[in-house]
Amino acid sequence: MTILDGKATSKAIREEIAVEVGKLKASGKKVPHLAAVIVGSDGASQTYVNAKVKDCRDVGFESTHIELPEETSEEDVLKQIEALNNDPEIDGYIVQLPLPKHIDEQRVLLAIDPAKDVDGFHPASVGKMVLGLDTFISATPWGIMELLKRYNVPTSGKNCVVIGRSNIVGRPMSILLSMPTEPGNCTVTLAHSRTKNLVELCYNADIVVAALGRPEFVTANMIKEGATVIDVGITRVKDETKKSGFALKGDVKFDEVAPKCAFITPVPGGVGPMTRAALMRNTLKAIDFKD
Ligand code: NAP
Numbered sequence: 396m397t398i399l400d401g402k403a404t405s406k407a408i409r410e411e412i413a414v415e416v417g418k419l420k421a422s423g424k425k426v427p428h429l430a431a432v433i434v435g436s437d438g439a440s441q442t443y444v445n446a447k448v449k450d451c452r453d454v455g456f457e458s459t460h461i462e463l464p465e466e467t468s469e470e471d472v473l474k475q476i477e478a479l480n481n482d483p484e485i486d487g488y489i490v491q492l493p494l495p496k497h498i499d500e501q502r503v504l505l506a507i508d509p510a511k512d513v514d515g516f517h518p519a520s521v522g523k524m525v526l527g528l529d530t531f532i533s534a535t536p537w538g539i540m541e542l543l544k545r546y547n548v549p550t551s552g553k554n555c556v557v558i559g560r561s562n563i564v565g566r567p568m569s570i571l572l573s574m575p576t577e578p579g580n581c582t583v584t585l586a587h588s589r590t591k592n593l594v595e596l597c598y599n600a601d602i603v604v605a606a607l608g609r610p611e612f613v614t615a616n617m618i619k620e621g622a623t624v625i626d627v628g629i630t631r632v633k634d635e636t637k638k639s640g641f642a643l644k645g646d647v648k649f650d651e652v653a654p655k656c657a658f659i660t661p662v663p664g665g666v667g668p669m670t671r672a673a674l675m676r677n678t679l680k681a682i683d684f685k686d
Contacts, residue, residue, distance in 0.1 A: 397658050399542050399625075401665040405672035408541070409454050412675050416455035419682075428457035429513065429678045430479055430488035434472060434498065435465035440491045447489070447674060454675050459485070469498045473506055480508040487513035487531075487681035489674070510684045513677040516563065525570055531677045531684075536567040538669025539604065539625055543578040548602075548623055548658050551580040556596050558613075558646070559606035560587045564627055568604055593617075610644035615651040623658040627666050 416426050429451050431444045444460060451458035461475065472494070479488045488511055494500050509519035515531035523530035532540075543550060555572050559565035569585040572578070581602065586593055597603050597617040605613045606627035618624060628646030645662030653659050660666055 396653055396656050397546065398653075399546050399548070399658055399660045399665060401538070401542060401660060401668040404542055404545055405538075405668035407545075408669075408672040409450065409675060412454045412679050415679055420455070426455055426457055427486045427678045427682055428459065428484055429674075430459040430461060430485050431491060432461045432463065432472075432475060432479070432488065433491045434463045434467055435495050437493070440493075444491050446671060450671055450675055451678075456675070456678060457484075465495055467495075467498075469502065472498055472503055476503060476506045480506075480511065485511065486685065487511045487678045489514045511681060513674060513681055515567075515677065521562075521567070524567060527574055527576070531680065532571070532673075533563050533567055534670045534673035534677070535564050535606075535627060535666060536571050537673040537676070539568060539627070539666060540571050540578055541673070542625075542660070542666070542669050543623075546658060548578065550578040550602065553581050553601035553623075554584070554599060555581040555602040555604065556584045556586055556593075556600040557604040557606065558586045558590075558593070558597075559604075559608070559627070560585055561606065564606040565604075568606065568627075572602070572604075605646035607646055609646055611646070611648040613647040613652060615648065615655060618652050618655050620655050621657045622655065624652055624656050624660070625666065626660050626662050629662060629667060 419426055431447055433440055433444050448458045448460050479485050490503055494503060504516050507517055509517045512520050512531050515533035520531045524532050557565050557569045569583045572581040573583045584596055586596060594617050598619055602623045604625040608628050608630060610630045610632055624647055626645035626647040630644050631641040632644045634642035643663050
């Protein structure tokens with residue numbers, strides 16, 4: 396059994412990006428500049444944005460952290476988006492989700508210039524991905540594909556079940572794994588809460604991607620010997636033994652599933668760090684999409 400080490404792989408990716416930034420600097424070019432917009436004071440969102448700003452620093456990018464108060468109107472958020480679209484200094488930016496309830500998330504995401512859409516959530520980015528064109532691919536699916544690639548996990552002709560059909564994880568994951576690429580070329584089943592016989596579907600799969608957000612949902616009886624299991628889930632579960640008062644749980648019951656696997660990602664240290672690295676890679680890529 397091989398553990399797909401997202402921490403080490405993401406470190407390698409960040410080092411590669413830092414080398415590219417060094418080359419840009421050496422040739423007198425501008426270094427990539429990522430902006431992150433956060434509306435309100437949601438604790439988890441603050442933590443995520445701080446981590447992204449730190450990653451930028453580590454790879455040598457410029458970063459700008461824009462904090463807007465919780466009560467900011469939708470129109471004012473849209474004005475901020477327009478300013479970022481028109482700012483030649485900013486190569487890419489993200490709007491941290493979730494937004495406060497009074498703001499229409501779709502309207503905000505649609506206002507992002509697709510050439511700066513480093514989260515890859517804009518319909519133009521999603522459409523290009525579906526057609527196999529060069530674009531920003533959303534962070535978690537890109538991170539998983541990169542992990543499969545770097546560990547040479549066999550995917551061609553394999554049966555794959557993706558559990559979860561969200562726009563940011565499950566659905567793009569199912570599309571990427573079905574593409575005529577390496578990794579890719581899988582025969583994919585996209586499962587969700589209405590799926591029947593999920594245990595049987597998973598048991599017949601060579602690759603299972605669990606992205607449903609239910610701690611330890613995938614158990615040993617659902618996985619066949621020699622399968623590859625990718626655990627996307629991250630759920631905070633109360634744990635008095637931890638200083639923080641909680642533990643992070645994946646969607647896979649790791650201890651009983653891992654011994655059956657050819658490859659498996661741990662939680663933490665698997666998909667999560669790859670998601671962070673993907674944003675840095677997309678920001679570097681943003682330079683190519685500038686006219
Ligand atoms: P989401 O939007 O809540 O979607 C969950 C999906 O799982 C839905 O499609 C839902 O089906 C399906 N589902 C729920 N219960 C199910 C069940 N019992 N059987 C089969 N399918 C079921 O979640 P998400 O944003 O995709 O995130 C999923 C998990 O990944 C969460 O734990 C999240 O924290 C984590 N995550 C991790 C990273 C990372 O970097 N590691 C990044 C993003 C998300 P319906 O569509 O029918 O409701």
